Amino acid sequence: MVYPENAIDKLGFLEIKNLIREKCLSESGRQMVEKIQPQARYEQIDRFLRQTQEFKNLLQHDTPLPVDHMYAIQPLAEKAKVEGAFLSEDEFFHLLLSLRTVYSVIQYFNEREGQYPYLELLLEHLPVEKSIIRGIENVLDARGKVKENASRLLLELHQQILKNEQEARKRLDTVFRNAQANGWTADGGTTIRDGRLCIPILAENKRKVRGLIHDESATGQTAFIEPEEVFHLHNKIRDLEFERKREIIRILVELTNTLRPHVPLLFAYHGLMTKLDFVRAKALFAMDIDAVMPVLNREAALDLVNARHPLLYLSSKQDASHTVVPLNIKIDQTDRIILVSGPNAGGKSVCMKTVGLFQLMVQSGLLVPADERSSLGIFKQIYADIGDDQSIESDLSTYSAHLSKMKHFSLFADAKTLVLIDEFGTGTDPQFGGPIAEAVLEKLNEKKVRGVITTHYSNLKLFANNTEGVQNASMLFDNQRLRPLYILQMGKPGSSYAIEIARKIGLPKDILDLAKVKIGKQQNRVDRLLADLERDKKETHDTKLTIRKKEKELEALKTEYDTLRVHLEENKKDILRKAKEEAKDILKDANKLIENTIAEIKTVKADREKTKLIRDKVNQSLHQHTEAVKKNIPQKATSAHSELEVGDWVRIDDTGAEGEILEITRNDSLIIALGSLRTVVKKNRVTQLKSKQKSKAIKRQTTVSSESIADFHPEVDVRGMRTEDALQKIELVLDRAVMIGYPSLKIIHGKGDGILRKFVRDYLRKYNHISRFEDEHADRGGDGITYAFID
Structure with missing residues (x-):
C-alpha cells in the first residue's frame, strides 16, 4: 500500500508509533503497536477511530479504567495447556491479579452499557468465570504463597515442621548456654548456616563441642558448629520440608488441571486486555497532541482545517518559543494535485509531510490534531518521493533514484492513490529536469491521481495554471521583513525569493547584479510579478x-x-397572562366587596357616620387593588405558590394525579412522589390539596399499593415458551415488581440447551433496574432457574 517502504519512516509515522508504544502497560500491547499499518476498509478504519475517540472521552470525563495489574495471561495459558505441566506459585499469583483486572474491566463496561458501544465490541460478550479466581484464592494467600491449610496433609506437615524446629531450638539453646558457661563461644548468638541452626564457637575450642562445622568467619577465629544433639531433628525437618514441597507441587498440579479447560477463555481474556492497552495508548497519545476524530469519507479526498504536524506540535509544547502555524488544504475531484511553491525553509515540505502523515494516521485508526470539521478519505495506495535515496549497492544516483520512483508512480498510480513528491524534478540539469517533471505530472494528472508536490520550477507553475485538476499553491512570505509566514495560500504560485534572500544574507551587490543579468529579463519579470502578487495577497x-x-x-x-x-417577548406574554389573571381576581374581590358593603349598609340602616366609615374602607381596598395592578403582581398565584412546602400533597391539573412534594428545585419545579414513581412538574401546574382531600389521596395510594403487593407473585415460569413470548411475560412481571418495590424475582426457564437461559440473561443485563442475577442453588434447580435482584 505504501511505496517505497521507507516512506513511512520519512513521513514520521515510525516516530508516532514509538511515542504510542511508550504509553503501553504490557509487552503484548507494545507488540500490537508495532503491527500498526494503514488500512483500506472504511468500516474497519471507522471502528478503530471511534474506539480511540471513546477511550479518549473515558479518560477525560469518566472514572479511570481499573487496569492496576496487566501481567501477560497468554504465556501462562500456553503453559497450563500442556498435560503434566503446572504453574508455579508466582505464576498463579500473576494470573490471579490479571484475572481480577479483567473482571473489573468487564464490570466497568457492563455498568456503562451503551455508553461506549465501540469499546464494548472488544469485550465480545466474554463471560466472567469467577470459579477460576475462587479456585486460586482457595490455594494462595494474600502474598501469593500456598496456604498452610491448602490441604490436610500440608497443614499436618507444617505443624510437624514447627514442632521439630521448636525442639531443635530448645536443644540448641541448652548446648549454647553450656558452651557459654565454659567460655567456648564467640560474640553473638545462634545462627543459620546451610539451612541448619548453628552456634558460634571460638576456633581454639571447636574440638570441645561435638558436632559438624558448617562455616567459619572471615578471620577464621570463629567456627559455626551444628551440635550432634540436633542432627536427627534437622534431618527430620529437612525430610518434612521435602515432603511439604512435594505436597505443594501436587496441589499446584491439581489446580493447573482445573484451570486447563478454561485455557481458550484465558486466551480471550489476554486478547481483551491487549486490545484495551493498545487503544488506551492511542487515546493517551491523542490527548498529548490535542487530537480529534475527523469526518471519515469513502472517497479519495481530504480537507484539512487548522491541521498541525503532530511531531512539531509536541516540540512546540516543550518549547514555548516555537509555534506551529495551522495548515488548511483541500484535495478533491476538482483540485486533485496541489503544486506548492515558495522560498526555501518556507514550510513546503512540512505541508506535504503533514498531509501524508495525517492520511497514514487516520487510515491506521489514530486521531489527528486538527479541527473537527476536517475530513479525510481513504486511499488504497500512498506513494512518496522524499529526500535522497542514492544507493552505492544499486549504483543509483540521487536523480536515478527519483526517476525509478517516477516510473513506478506512472505505471501503478490511479485515482485512489495519494502521491507526495518533494522538490519535484531536482537532481539534474534544470533544462532537462523541468520538462521531464512536467511530462510525469501530466501523466499523473491524466490518471486522476491525488497528491501534493513541492517544486521551484517555473514551467511546472505555468503548467498548473493552465491545466484542469492541478492547482497552484504557495507558502506566504513577508517580502518586507524577508521571513516566511508558514501559511499555505491556495490559487497562485510562489516566488523562490532567491535574490531577496541572498541580499538579506549580505551577498555583494555586484554579484547580485551579475546574477540578475544571467537569470534573464523574462525570469526577473516573472519573479517580480510573483513578489508583487505575494505582497498584494498578504x-x-x-x-x-x-x-x-x-x-x-x-x-x-x-x-x-x-x-x-x-x-x-416571552416576558411580555407572561406579564399579560398574569395581568389578566390578576384582573379576574380583582373583579371577583370587587364583587364580594360591593356585596359585603351593601349588606353592612343595610345592617347599620344607612347611619351617616357608619356609612362614611364603610365608604373609606371600600376606597382603601380599591386603592390596594389598583397599586397591585400597577406593579403587575399576580397576588393569588404568588401566594399560592409560596405556600407550597415539602411534604404538601398536590393534584397535577392536567392529569389529575395526586402525590406528595419531595423537593422544590431552584427553577420553581416540584419533584412529586406518585406512589413508587417520581415526576417533575412546574408549580403553576398543580393545586394544593386540603386536609380532607389529602387524607383521601393517601388512603387511595396505600390501598392500591397494599392490594398490588398482596396480589403479586414473585415467580415467573417460561419453560417451553418461545423466546419472544417468554421475554414479554418476564417484562410484564418485572415492570410490576419495580412499581411495587419488590426486591427480587424468580425466573424458571429450565436447562435444555441453554438457549432460553442465554436470551433471558441477555435481556436482564439490559434492564436498568436489575442490579445482579445468579443461579438457584444446585440442589433446587441450579442454572435452570435465575434469581434477578431489583434495585
Missing part, C-alpha cells in the same frame, strides 16, 4: 482577517440582540 489576507473579525463581533451582537428580543 494585504488582502490581512484585510480578510480584519473583516472576518468584525463579522464575528457583529454576529455576536446580533445573537445577543435576538436573545434579548426573545426574552422580552
Whole structure:
C-alpha cells in the first residue's frame, strides 16, 4: 500500500508509533503497536477511530479504567495447556491479579452499557468465570504463597515442621548456654548456616563441642558448629520440608488441571486486555497532541482545517518559543494535485509531510490534531518521493533514484492513490529536469491521481495554471521583513525569493547584479510579478482577517440582540397572562366587596357616620387593588405558590394525579412522589390539596399499593415458551415488581440447551433496574432457574 517502504519512516509515522508504544502497560500491547499499518476498509478504519475517540472521552470525563495489574495471561495459558505441566506459585499469583483486572474491566463496561458501544465490541460478550479466581484464592494467600491449610496433609506437615524446629531450638539453646558457661563461644548468638541452626564457637575450642562445622568467619577465629544433639531433628525437618514441597507441587498440579479447560477463555481474556492497552495508548497519545476524530469519507479526498504536524506540535509544547502555524488544504475531484511553491525553509515540505502523515494516521485508526470539521478519505495506495535515496549497492544516483520512483508512480498510480513528491524534478540539469517533471505530472494528472508536490520550477507553475485538476499553491512570505509566514495560500504560485534572500544574507551587490543579468529579463519579470502578487495577497489576507473579525463581533451582537428580543417577548406574554389573571381576581374581590358593603349598609340602616366609615374602607381596598395592578403582581398565584412546602400533597391539573412534594428545585419545579414513581412538574401546574382531600389521596395510594403487593407473585415460569413470548411475560412481571418495590424475582426457564437461559440473561443485563442475577442453588434447580435482584 505504501511505496517505497521507507516512506513511512520519512513521513514520521515510525516516530508516532514509538511515542504510542511508550504509553503501553504490557509487552503484548507494545507488540500490537508495532503491527500498526494503514488500512483500506472504511468500516474497519471507522471502528478503530471511534474506539480511540471513546477511550479518549473515558479518560477525560469518566472514572479511570481499573487496569492496576496487566501481567501477560497468554504465556501462562500456553503453559497450563500442556498435560503434566503446572504453574508455579508466582505464576498463579500473576494470573490471579490479571484475572481480577479483567473482571473489573468487564464490570466497568457492563455498568456503562451503551455508553461506549465501540469499546464494548472488544469485550465480545466474554463471560466472567469467577470459579477460576475462587479456585486460586482457595490455594494462595494474600502474598501469593500456598496456604498452610491448602490441604490436610500440608497443614499436618507444617505443624510437624514447627514442632521439630521448636525442639531443635530448645536443644540448641541448652548446648549454647553450656558452651557459654565454659567460655567456648564467640560474640553473638545462634545462627543459620546451610539451612541448619548453628552456634558460634571460638576456633581454639571447636574440638570441645561435638558436632559438624558448617562455616567459619572471615578471620577464621570463629567456627559455626551444628551440635550432634540436633542432627536427627534437622534431618527430620529437612525430610518434612521435602515432603511439604512435594505436597505443594501436587496441589499446584491439581489446580493447573482445573484451570486447563478454561485455557481458550484465558486466551480471550489476554486478547481483551491487549486490545484495551493498545487503544488506551492511542487515546493517551491523542490527548498529548490535542487530537480529534475527523469526518471519515469513502472517497479519495481530504480537507484539512487548522491541521498541525503532530511531531512539531509536541516540540512546540516543550518549547514555548516555537509555534506551529495551522495548515488548511483541500484535495478533491476538482483540485486533485496541489503544486506548492515558495522560498526555501518556507514550510513546503512540512505541508506535504503533514498531509501524508495525517492520511497514514487516520487510515491506521489514530486521531489527528486538527479541527473537527476536517475530513479525510481513504486511499488504497500512498506513494512518496522524499529526500535522497542514492544507493552505492544499486549504483543509483540521487536523480536515478527519483526517476525509478517516477516510473513506478506512472505505471501503478490511479485515482485512489495519494502521491507526495518533494522538490519535484531536482537532481539534474534544470533544462532537462523541468520538462521531464512536467511530462510525469501530466501523466499523473491524466490518471486522476491525488497528491501534493513541492517544486521551484517555473514551467511546472505555468503548467498548473493552465491545466484542469492541478492547482497552484504557495507558502506566504513577508517580502518586507524577508521571513516566511508558514501559511499555505491556495490559487497562485510562489516566488523562490532567491535574490531577496541572498541580499538579506549580505551577498555583494555586484554579484547580485551579475546574477540578475544571467537569470534573464523574462525570469526577473516573472519573479517580480510573483513578489508583487505575494505582497498584494498578504494585504488582502490581512484585510480578510480584519473583516472576518468584525463579522464575528457583529454576529455576536446580533445573537445577543435576538436573545434579548426573545426574552422580552416571552416576558411580555407572561406579564399579560398574569395581568389578566390578576384582573379576574380583582373583579371577583370587587364583587364580594360591593356585596359585603351593601349588606353592612343595610345592617347599620344607612347611619351617616357608619356609612362614611364603610365608604373609606371600600376606597382603601380599591386603592390596594389598583397599586397591585400597577406593579403587575399576580397576588393569588404568588401566594399560592409560596405556600407550597415539602411534604404538601398536590393534584397535577392536567392529569389529575395526586402525590406528595419531595423537593422544590431552584427553577420553581416540584419533584412529586406518585406512589413508587417520581415526576417533575412546574408549580403553576398543580393545586394544593386540603386536609380532607389529602387524607383521601393517601388512603387511595396505600390501598392500591397494599392490594398490588398482596396480589403479586414473585415467580415467573417460561419453560417451553418461545423466546419472544417468554421475554414479554418476564417484562410484564418485572415492570410490576419495580412499581411495587419488590426486591427480587424468580425466573424458571429450565436447562435444555441453554438457549432460553442465554436470551433471558441477555435481556436482564439490559434492564436498568436489575442490579445482579445468579443461579438457584444446585440442589433446587441450579442454572435452570435465575434469581434477578431489583434495585
